[in-house]
Amino acid sequence: MPNRGFRSNSQTIATQIDNAVLQDHAIDIFSTAINAVLPQSMVTKTLKLNGDQLIIGDETYDLHGNVYIVAFGKAVLGMVRAAEDVLEDHIAEGIASVPVGSQEDMRRVGKWDLLPRNNSRIQIIEGAANNIPDEMAHKAAMKIYSLLDSLTEKDLVLALFSGGGSALLPAPYPPVTLEEMAQVTRILSHKGATIQQLNTVRKHLEILKGGGLAKVAAPAKVIGLVMSDVVGNDPQFIASGPTSPNNTTAQQCLDLIKSLGVMSVIPESVISMLVKRAEASRHLKGLETDQFAALKYFPERAEYQYKNATTLIIGSNEIALEVAQRRARALGYLPYILSSSLVGNAITTGEMFAKVAAFLCCSKAHQSHKNSQQLMQLELDLIQSGLSKTTVNEMRMLATESINTNVPVCILGAGETTVEVQGSGKGGRNQEMALACGLKLHEFNQTTDSFEHNILQFLSGGTDGQDGPTDVAGACADPFLINWAEKEGIDAQEHLDNNDSYHFYHYLRNGRYHIRTGLTGTNVMDIHCMLIQHHEFHTSEFS
Numbered sequence: 001m002p003n004r005g006f007r008s009n010s011q012t013i014a015t016q017i018d019n020a021v022l023q024d025h026a027i028d029i030f031s032t033a034i035n036a037v038l039p040q041s042m043v044t045k046t047l048k049l050n051g052d053q054l055i056i057g058d059e060t061y062d063l064h065g066n067v068y069i070v071a072f073g074k075a076v077l078g079m080v081r082a083a084e085d086v087l088e089d090h091i092a093e094g095i096a097s098v099p100v101g102s103q104e105d106m107r108r109v110g111k112w113d114l115l116p117r118n119n120s121r122i123q124i125i126e127g128a129a130n131n132i133p134d135e136m137a138h139k140a141a142m143k144i145y146s147l148l149d150s151l152t153e154k155d156l157v158l159a160l161f162s163g164g165g166s167a168l169l170p171a172p173y174p175p176v177t178l179e180e181m182a183q184v185t186r187i188l189s190h191k192g193a194t195i196q197q198l199n200t201v202r203k204h205l206e207i208l209k210g211g212g213l214a215k216v217a218a219p220a221k222v223i224g225l226v227m228s229d230v231v232g233n234d235p236q237f238i239a240s241g242p243t244s245p246n247n248t249t250a251q252q253c254l255d256l257i258k259s260l261g262v263m264s265v266i267p268e269s270v271i272s273m274l275v276k277r278a279e280a281s282r283h284l285k286g287l288e289t290d291q292f293a294a295l296k297y298f299p300e301r302a303e304y305q306y307k308n309a310t311t312l313i314i315g316s317n318e319i320a321l322e323v324a325q326r327r328a329r330a331l332g333y334l335p336y337i338l339s340s341s342l343v344g345n346a347i348t349t350g351e352m353f354a355k356v357a358a359f360l361c362c363s364k365a366h367q368s369h370k371n372s373q374q375l376m377q378l379e380l381d382l383i384q385s386g387l388s389k390t391t392v393n394e395m396r397m398l399a400t401e402s403i404n405t406n407v408p409v410c411i412l413g414a415g416e417t418t419v420e421v422q423g424s425g426k427g428g429r430n431q432e433m434a435l436a437c438g439l440k441l442h443e444f445n446q447t448t449d450s451f452e453h454n455i456l457q458f459l460s461g462g463t464d465g466q467d468g469p470t471d472v473a474g475a476c477a478d479p480f481l482i483n484w485a486e487k488e489g490i491d492a493q494e495h496l497d498n499n500d501s502y503h504f505y506h507y508l509r510n511g512r513y514h515i516r517t518g519l520t521g522t523n524v525m526d527i528h529c530m531l532i533q534h535h536e537f538h539t540s541e542f543s
């Protein structure tokens, strides 16, 4: 059992103040990371105007009122506005497909800079409620199709897109209908298909996906500017890769449908279209035509070129993490990026962060020849959780540096975890992750002396400012979260089991552990931050 020493009142107050400072720092790092990937700054940084010339990277384009904007996704309103601010009268016209209620949401929170200009030439169409393709989104897709189809080689298309773009640009090849597309999406996601698998199927059934937008716009030039919400940032999967070469095959779609055991419930029109496409590609010696079109890839710029189209990832969680790292350093921490592609169950990932904290604290204590047994066990646990031996070794070195320099540590992560909602509660993957982390931190605190002389704070939040169907971005946790809950008669495990993390945090200490940013207008998945600071007082006891 941990050594629970005597604590004076002044020690308790000092610990609580430091805890609050740590929470402020975690929020500061998270907000700075979000600000770094706001659509306006990303677009403005990318589009450089020099008289009547537009410079994007190494390319220069002549402008003469020949720019057409098409936009679709959850984070494109701000991108549209930024493009308007840079290009002004060079824009001929445009169409943007955005989620139902987004303009009203932005007006409500006073984000006028994310809304189109008063005299905008861009028509905004709202659709795809709950991320499901619908008639309005289809109308927007068909208008975009007609606009692109009318262009000439003198025209330039700016395709601005982000997560949610697939549902907002539905244009199935006939005879597949919109309802059938929605049905296929539902069936595959309920069977646990990943976004890459789901979008592979979409790319073979819809006109504007899988490079289709670029093909329809040809001979006009197309520049795709993308905010990535897909782990790994492969542009062919973000919003189903409308401007990227399609490197998947129809046969892969059929194999996937078979392996998920849903062949009999997928509409007949869909299966026969996939079979026809698979047969056609076999005639081309097993290769899809699009595979020949992948001309160049520049990894250092994350840039693909495809015939008349170039796709640039302008916002991603890597960019956000880099900035978070810089901010943590400026606040006096030793930062370490654990991973930018954390996926898997939200509870397991939350617990993993608690183990990381315990490992770092134990590594520090181990310098004084304590806890070697516990340290070995934690190391094994972390490797079992999926961290590499190199990562674990680097964290051990970080702990040594921290103890030698007396500088606190900041562990950063990003990605998108999953929650299989089985309970009837309200929550999101970040709140669920923070609660799971809090329960594990509590367990360590009760059964070991891992956190003796350390204070810590964990934050997990969605960069869009909305965690699941709730009005918060995420939540925090520390080793005393569960003690506070017990004191206030709130059962943490019960809330977690019922997927009710929102209400747990809502009632606990008047929502003090909730993270509220409001809608941010961007979306590059989730960010996690664990801060660990040495404390001269004994801190393993709740008071």
Ligand SMILES: Nc1ncnc2c1ncn2[C@@H]1O[C@H](COP(=O)(O)OP(=O)(O)OP(=O)(O)O)[C@@H](O)[C@H]1O
Pocket (backbone or CB within 6 Å): 074, 163, 164, 229, 418, 419, 420, 421, 424, 425, 426, 427, 428, 429, 432, 462, 464, 466, 467, 468, 469, 499, 500, 501, 523
């Ligand atoms: N009660 C709940 N507890 C925990 N997580 C939940 C709960 N209800 C929904 N979720 C999670 O929220 C997700 C839906 O949230 P949202 O509408 O933000 O979609 P999303 O795919 O996460 O979109 P985005 O990528 O824009 O964040 C679901 O996939 C589920 O994982």
Ligand SMILES: O=C(O)[C@H](O)CO
Pocket (backbone or CB within 6 Å): 162, 163, 164, 165, 166, 167, 195, 199, 229, 230, 237, 238, 239, 240
């Ligand atoms: O729209 C989509 O396809 C997903 O959000 C992934 O980008």
